[in-house]
Amino acid sequence: xxxxTFYSYYxxxxxxxxxxxxxxxxxxxxxxxxxxxxxxxxxxxxKSLNPFQVVPTLEIDGTVxxxxxxxxxxxxxxxxxxxxxxxxxxxxxxVRSLVQAIASDTQPITNLRVIKYAGKEEWPKYWxxxxxxxxxxxxxSTAKEYCVGDEVTLADVCLVPQVYNALRWEVDxxxxxxxxxxxxxxxxxxxxxxxxPHRQIDCPSELKEI
Amino acid sequence: xxxxTFYSYYxxxxxxxxxxxxxxxxxxxxxxxxxxxxxxxxxxxxKSLNPFQVVPTLEIDGTVxxxxxxxxxxxxxxxxxxxxxxxxxxxxxxVRSLVQAIASDTQPITNLRVIKYAGKEEWPKYWxxxxxxxxxxxxxSTAKEYCVGDEVTLADVCLVPQVYNALRWEVDxxxxxxxxxxxxxxxxxxxxxxxxPHRQIDCPSELKEI
Numbered sequence: 092x093x094x095x096t097f098y099s100y101y102x103x104x105x106x107x108x109x110x111x112x113x114x115x116x117x118x119x120x121x122x123x124x125x126x127x128x129x130x131x132x133x134x135x136x137x138k139s140l141n142p143f144q145v146v147p148t149l150e151i152d153g154t155v156x157x158x159x160x161x162x163x164x165x166x167x168x169x170x171x172x173x174x175x176x177x178x179x180x181x182x183x184x185x186v187r188s189l190v191q192a193i194a195s196d197t198q199p200i201t202n203l204r205v206i207k208y209a210g211k212e213e214w215p216k217y218w219x220x221x222x223x224x225x226x227x228x229x230x231x232s233t234a235k236e237y238c239v240g241d242e243v244t245l246a247d248v249c250l251v252p253q254v255y256n257a258l259r260w261e262v263d264x265x266x267x268x269x270x271x272x273x274x275x276x277x278x279x280x281x282x283x284x285x286x287x288p289h290r291q292i293d294c295p296s297e298l299k300e301i
Numbered sequence: 302x303x304x305x306t307f308y309s310y311y312x313x314x315x316x317x318x319x320x321x322x323x324x325x326x327x328x329x330x331x332x333x334x335x336x337x338x339x340x341x342x343x344x345x346x347x348k349s350l351n352p353f354q355v356v357p358t359l360e361i362d363g364t365v366x367x368x369x370x371x372x373x374x375x376x377x378x379x380x381x382x383x384x385x386x387x388x389x390x391x392x393x394x395x396v397r398s399l400v401q402a403i404a405s406d407t408q409p410i411t412n413l414r415v416i417k418y419a420g421k422e423e424w425p426k427y428w429x430x431x432x433x434x435x436x437x438x439x440x441x442s443t444a445k446e447y448c449v450g451d452e453v454t455l456a457d458v459c460l461v462p463q464v465y466n467a468l469r470w471e472v473d474x475x476x477x478x479x480x481x482x483x484x485x486x487x488x489x490x491x492x493x494x495x496x497x498p499h500r501q502i503d504c505p506s507e508l509k510e511i
Contacts, residue, residue, distance in 0.1 A: 191368040
């Protein structure tokens with residue numbers, strides 16, 4: 092059987108979510124880098140795979156999947172071993188709520204194309220700081236070792252890349268001790284570590300940590 | 302058993318998604334309006350229910366659910382009659398991908414708080430026009446009567462409120478004939494019609510259509 096093909100950009104937080112999940116579930120895959128700074132997501136070849144002109148895209152099981160959250164749900168459903176969603180519907184809704192607080196409320200506003208168009212230097216720092224306040228409050232009642240209880244879930248998978256970006260934008264993480272603790276804790280795990288932007292084949296050599 | 306309580310704002314597209322789904326599945330509920338223009342989402346009482354300080358929030362089955370997409374998934378899982386997701390994982394991923402193209406890529410950037418902070422008059426029109434281009438291309442290969450094939454799915458549930466907003470912002474919908482056709486078609490269905498902002502108890506009288 093052919094290896095899944097993963098179209099990814101090393102620093103894209105949405106790509107990182109999927110890399111972590113593939114690693115977590117032990118799914119081997121091949122990476123094809125799509126450089127967002129070179130606008131490679133707009134080539135006719137890539138657009139025919141991903142009409143939304145964003146990364147990531149995953150070719151797996153003879154099909155093409157787009158949008159990271161849809162991909163995570165697909166992998167969870169078709170590879171239920173090493174689950175990243177709790178079985179209980181209420182707890183599952185709690186995980187998915189945190190996923191959306193990151194993947195809908197936070198990441199899209201601080202997406203490269205939105206930052207460029209906004210034309211305000213403080214834009215990404217402002218929004219991440221604003222939304223991390225809310226997420227920190229929520230985690231105060233749901234987190235133990237990880238975002239929801241003691242098991243790694245899709246909430247952690249989405250949180251880690253968002254914190255990496257927050258640090259790039261010099262967000263003061265001392266204001267968000269729970270978020271920061273979970274970030275550090277997750278990066279001790281192989282699945283997260285191997286998915287780190289600095290370990291990807293398209294990472295510029297000055298940042299590379301392989 | 303107590304009726305579910307739904308905290309909602311008439312013009313919030315995320316609230317509309319949940320209203321449509323509750324109606325579609327025949328779940329009776331009570332509405333408590335939260336006025337976003339009066340900042341009622343920031344009161345201590347509401348924040349204790351919804352730490353993200355956004356609408357909607359749904360109290361159901363003895364629990365409190367936040368984030369519209371997490372709520373839709375919960376309702377789909379716990380009330381599988383009149384499904385809004387296909388059974389096949391690949392088709393399901395296609396629906397969820399369209400859901401995220403709206404709920405992550407489009408709606409959050411055109412959220413009231415983001416529009417205010419951006420301070421550019423053309424902001425919401427620009428982003429909706431930009432993203433509808435991509436969604437129109439995707440629908441050209443997935444849509445029949447509705448977004449994915451001939452059945453109503455969560456993709457339609459999310460699309461309709463986004464088009465209503467697009468029309469408010471004077472987006473030229475003649476550029477997006479598939480999106481517009483599906484919008485019109487969905488609004489012929491009772492579940493969508495009854496969920497329309499102009500039929501909500503907190504809709505100002507000059508817009509009201511009850």
